[in-house]
Amino acid sequence: MLGGIMMLDSSNIVGQNQKELNSKNSFSKQLSGKIENFLILCIEEQDHKSAAESKLEAGQAKSSMSALPIFTEISGTNSFIIWERVYQQSAQVFNSLRVASRNRLIRQIADNIVTYLLMKYKKLSPALSTILNDERKRMLAVQTIEAMLKKDTFLVNADVWENFCNWFRAHLTEWVLEEMTQSVGSEQLESLNKKELNELFYQYISKNLSGDIDFLTRFAAIVNSYTVDWVKRISQSLNLENCALHEIETILNLNKGASFQEFTPLSPTNDFTLTVQDYVFVMNSAPYQSVRESLYKKNFAAAHSFWPAASISKGSIEGMLQIKPLQKGSYPLAKENASVQEAWEQAEALSDLDADIFDILCTNFLTKAKHFEDVVDIQLDDLLAIRGLKSKLGGEGRRGGYELKQRRQVLKSLSLIQNLWIDLDKAVVYEKGKPVETKLQGRTFLFVDQQRKDCRITEEMNEKKISYTVDGVFAKYLFGSGRQVALLPVKTLHYDPYRKAWEKRLARYLSWRWRIQARKSDFLQPNKVSTLLEAIGIKLNDRIPSRTRDRFEKALDILQKDGLIKTWHYEKWDESIADQKGWGRIWIHSTIIIDPPEYVKEQYRPIKRNRPIQTLPKVQLDNRLSEESNKMIGSQIREIRERLSLSLQYAAEELEMSSSYLSSIERGIKTPSKKIQARLIKWLERFH
DNA sequence: GTACGTTCTTGCTAAGTAAA
DNA sequence: TTTACTTAGCAAGAACGTAC
Known part of the structure; x- marks a missing residue:
């Protein structure tokens, strides 16, 4: 039954809660002191393969995504809650389960590191590429790394695990209490005695663990974000990003007469912890999607006020989104006012890039915040890195990192996002578990400084790190039964916005x-x-x-x-x-x-x-054979052109056609006439 | 930081084609 | 002949990469 168990325990959590209580006076945080210590058991179904294994088998783990998520597989796991007193009663049994669970997590981390290294270096070393297909060798490599992790890294330290569990439990307790407050009401909760409260808590958390997708995905996301951080630290301590190829081979236990190749370290800025996942989580509420759509559709126009406004109508919500700069005091009443002008300039400059930044802010918030009041940080350069842009290499007198222009662009987007004002005449939110129609108003994200005061984002800003939180509108949709998060492929953010x-x-x-x-x-x-x-x-x-x-x-x-x-x-x-x-x-x-x-x-x-x-019915094949043959000839031309390192321009000149037209043919978009086809074939034959 | 090159998309026009 | 639509091709411009 117990194929693998992950146990997240808690102890001595009270002290930590006390500290947080002082900084923020949230109702759920007061209650959390009354909740008994508990543990979460994750029992993996025996026949269920790990995420990394099943991915590799399906042949999906290709070059681009280097490593795999550590703990996102939620569907194959049954999770239960047990109270710590129950744990104490059968301490011996549970303790061995706990050790087993830690080992499983270490194994998973080792597996990830091996997969990452193999993907990264397979082209440079024949020895490495062979183990990709050899499960036995791969397991050996995983075991080597596993032993290394247990012996040489901070994972030896019991405190590290203790902290992890405390951190995790604090998140969970707050979420559940938050949801209880939303659905039962705070007065009701306050009137309960400790025993009743704990029973209700038990009911809620059990319900969530047994099948609430949003709960489970967030559960997975926070554990993953924590362990990704571990991987980052491990990779630094073992210096995995900068060592030479033969060292990698040694680490992976392969260095037995393998052929070497001279090797220069790959870009250290290509931080795999940021691209570790194929998917990220974003909010999925109607207002969120509406804002995102308005950003890339650029459908802001003049409405009742001077500010650019886009109407929102999606499902159960109705209202408008405005670009209205943050301002103290009253708003100007003249069209010529500088901030009105600025708002229109921003509306004019909208692009898919703004939607990207918006999504990245959201996913970063969902990963790091455990409560909607929390303030989270993000590095400007991380925003660029998540978009898949490459930073410049340093060295030889040149400066590394991202360009000023790129950073400015991000700041411009952030400034726009700061100026967004949501005004919903009609919205449905869930209160006490029931849908209630209401009006909502507020910003999307609030950018703040160290003192949690509003902080205005400008293009010329020098800050490298931005702190922000969500405003009321999104907060309404983040907790309780109306909460919804969606999987967004990271690749979406990598696509060229143009x-x-x-x-x-x-x-x-x-x-x-x-x-x-x-x-x-x-x-x-x-x-x-x-x-x-x-x-x-x-x-x-x-x-x-x-x-x-x-x-x-x-x-x-x-x-x-x-x-x-x-x-x-x-x-x-x-x-x-x-x-x-x-x-x-x-x-x-x-x-x-x-x-x-x-x-x-x-x-x-x-x-x-x-x-x-x-399952999907059989795909109907449409009989456009000519289009298929077009694509064939097009791809052949591209292949040869690229093999000879010829530019589109040059090849087009040789073929006596325009570069754009040639490009269209190569991509199978345009169908060349018979005359042009004959010319292309003749040209192809020259190189065969 | 800047200048420039590459690649690709889009808007537009002239010419061609088939149906009304 | 008119109309609706397609094809071939040019020019401008966006976004990114790279060299200096």
Whole structure:
């Protein structure tokens, strides 16, 4: 039964709570002193493989994502709560379980480090690439690292584990109490005696552990963020980022006559703790999604006031989003006022980048904050790193790090986000477990300084670190039964906001949709093309609909290639319509079925455990063979051109065509005429 | 920090084509 | 002949990378 157990215990938590109580006078924090010490048992199902194992088997762990999350696998785990007094009664049994659980976590960390190192160095060392396919060798390497972790790192220290458990328990207690306050009411809770309170607490936490996806995902996220921090420290202490190849081989226990290759250390700025996960968590409330959409759609216009405003209408909420700078005293009543001008400039400069920064702020908050009142930090450079941008290398008299221009851009986005003002006339929030209609007003994120006072973000600011928290509107949706978090692929944030804007927006929209559909396990609900286009803020090109369609289908193909969606296909669409006039207007009414990747389905499974997840019907192949052959010839040309290191410009000149046209052919977007095709084939033959 | 190169997207136009 | 739509191609501009 006990395939692996993770036990998170608590002891001596009172002192810590006392300290926090002084700084913030939250009701739930007062209550937490009354809660008895408890432990969480995570019993892994025996036949369930670890995240890293199953990923490797599926062949998904490819080059880009180096390491894997340590503790995100929640669906295969049964978690229980036990009181510490119960633990004491059977201390011997539980103690051995506790040791076993620590070992399991260490094994998981070792596994991650090995996977990371293999992915990073496989191209440079033949010896390393062989163990990727040899499970036995891989296990040996994991064991070597495991032994090293147990012997040479801070994990030897019992205090480290003690702190981890305390930290974890404090989070959990507060969340649960917060939810209890929301659903039962604070007066009711106060009237309970200690025993009743503890019983209620037990009920709530058990309910959450047994199947509340949002609870479980946050549970996983905070443990993961803690252990990722460990991995970072371990990697520093073992100097994994800068050692030479043969040292890596030695570490992985492979250095037996392996061939060496001269090696220069890879960029130390490529910090794998930031790209450790394929997915991050973001809020999934309707206001959150509305703000995100307004940012990239740039649909701010003049409304009742002088400020740029975008109307919000999504599901049960209605209202508007304004760009209204933070200001003391009354707002100006003149159109010419400088801050009004500034707001309009910001509305004009909106881009997908702002939505990215917005998401990153959110995911950082969800990972670090245990309470919506908490203030969290983020480094400016981390914001850039999460977007997948590379910083410059230092050395040889040159300065390393990110450019001033890039930092300014981030500050510009932050300044905009600071200025956002949400004004909802109608919103549904959950109070005491029941939906209540209300009005909501407030900012999105509040940026603060050391003293928790408002801090104005400007482009010229020199701060490297930004502190912020959420304002009332989002806070309402973060706790209690209305809470919802969604998985957002990190790749979404990496897409070029200019060139890959369609992909970025689609990925965002799908992340939101899937989380909503997860309640019904209905991932295969068709999406109308017009709705999808509307969601990504694109209008059909009336004159040349094929442009819109081609770009749209290309975006879906790229998402599929990058693993953000599993498959996609038209549900109601007859290809012969495309030959008729006015097909574009029919096309936007067609429907598309988009199948989420297994990982997403797996993570959302606990939301609706009982119902099996539907499988996708066979994909209909549309008979556009000519398009396939186009792509063939295009990819051949690209392959040869890149092999010869020729620029598009140069090759296009040789082929007597424009570079953009050649690019379109290479990407299979445009169909060359017979004449052009003949020319291309002739050119290809020169190099065969 | 700046200048420049590369790659790609988008807007636009001329020319071609098929149906009304 | 007119209309609706597509194709080929140019020019401008955005975003990123790199060299100095």
